Amino acid sequence: MNSRAAILARIARQVGRLPSHARADDAASADRNVDVVDVHSSQKNQADGLRPVEASAHGSTLLSPEEADACITRFTALAAATQMTVARVAAPDAVPAAVLEYLRAGAMAPGIVIDPTLRVDTAQWDRAGLSWTCGDTRADGDVYVSAGLAAIAECGAVVLASGQERALRNDFLARTHIVVVAADRLLPGFADLWALLRRRPAGELLPRTFCLITGPSRTADLGVPAKLGAHGPARVHVLLLGS
């Protein structure tokens, strides 16, 4: 018997053997998720009960202006707690000026690397006086301006995803990371992210790799306080695009 069969057989034999203390509170929590996989059906067909990935009721575009404002307030406060800065930009054309302003404020050189999926007219970068390249970061000191998939107000995270045109590695290689996120993709909670990820044509997969980022790369291995810029960016700045 190979290890797969042996392990699964042992699990099937052992599960539920316990004169269990606390199956009661399993039942109490049965209001969520349990329907996803019927844990009591036969081992073989159990997982076939997996719910097909589908759209959830909650969409971010349905937020009232008050709710959207509350999201921005919460996101900004939580971002600050993780040393992430946030600024608002009205339109794509204003992104270069906002980037330049951030670089100037931090006394950084006006050179950037741009995520190819960022929808900003390239002429605008020149007009703002930024020297830029598009694609991969080369040196450790680079500033990378990337297009975020979403942001989550509840936990103060920006969400970056891999894709056909964007290499996720750049989000981790740069020293300074500027993330542009559309304000209507600032989602109230985790549940809205799961809904966003599940809302896609049949047969299409989830983004291959996606990452929730809260603040600069940090380490606590060299004493207290934690040091920023351990392996990844030492600075993370978020530009919320649109009203």
Add this chain to the structure above:
Amino acid sequence: MKVNSDFPGLVARGMRDPVLRASLNAMEASRPYMYKLAFDELDDAGALKAAATAARRRSLAGLGGYLEAFERNVVANGGQVHWAADAEEANAIVARICRARGARRVTKSKSMVTEEIELLQALESAGLEVTETDLGEYIIQLRGETPSHITAPALHVSLQQVIDAFNEHHHLDREHPLTTADELLTEARAVLREKFLDADVGITGANFLIAETGGVVVVTNEGNADLTTALTQTHIVVTGIEKVVATLEDAEVLLRILPRAAVGQRLTNYTSFFHGPRRPGDADGPEEFHVVLVDNGRSAMLGTEFEDMLRCIRCAACLNHCPVYTAIGGHAYGAVYPGPMGAVLTPQLAGLAGSAHLPNASTFCGRCAEVCPVGIPLPKLMRHWRAREFAQHLRPAGERRGMRLWSSLSRHPVLYGLATQVARRFLRWYAGRALATGWMRHLPWAGIGWARHRDLPVPPAASFQQQWAQRAKAKHR
């Protein structure tokens, strides 16, 4: 799993280490406080803990089905799943994948399962160059040590010792000698950046596996798991079978609670979801994606009194709040999992005979069970081990005889009274001049060691029972 059974010797060493003492004191002063702040700010921390516990119970109740669903979805995502019955098989699988890829250099992000199976040593003896990329793990790799804490592996290392390790291993021409933490960070970043860029294979653990999507979730504060996976051609995930959860929602509940319990953080800096290898046309990502599911004694815990332990999410809250761990440090436990969770897990993974000291090294104060975010009754599980230890005749013969004697004495009140009267009289005679001070600083026979660090009050002339009887008489008079 290897275990050093010389618990008393290791404890003595830990308690004499001034660097360790300072780190443990600092940790003891901060981590429980951070934990409290992180849960106090929630509207209903109890509900979150209950939801996390329910999510883990759900995993275990449907473990076989969830693992099969996970496997199917990993394959649908283009990855491969391997099943390993034990450490040896897991290490062989990883070595085989590396060999098939013609790999020479491997980067690795932090994983307790890989410590448990000693993957690093196995790959090195297979001729691979392996670099730990979590800074704490990197430091202890240079020092040839094992982690002393689950989430802070280099807790026992001082800044000066890190400087010494870098000086010994980095061979760099520096303008100035290293002195500050910032300089160490800059140097580590540069050295490890090269390792990331040169690596052929990247190995990570998994905090959770998601059955619904075939996803692997890894959290780090440094971003090292992301660089490990984004810059290599092959991503190998090595993790325990119990890590699987049903859905994104179940993973979410656990991702909310894990960093709060571990270090008082709301969310780990980088919470990454991996779904298979590079797809056609993708701009980056590994060409191959492997998940090695390690059993190594876990499935045998299902359906036993130790099943609760499989809920563990390795947050280390039980270590951070443990009066024993914070006194002796992690290395004293003699195996990779320290503290209360280690005291329960090590006997299972390494055998009770070599680790029976561990479930006994507890004051049973109950803090570990109180702070556990998934409600594992750790003291109760340690007691189960103590019962097994007694049943398997692993306690010393002298102790067993003593227990038997005590048990029979306490069931015969007349004999008990007589025996204690003899003992009392003898001790009062032995006390001699100490009778006047009321405290005995020396004891005969078995008490010699006990009295080395403690004084014993001189027994009173009349026993408690005698005094009680006298008082009762006086009242009635």
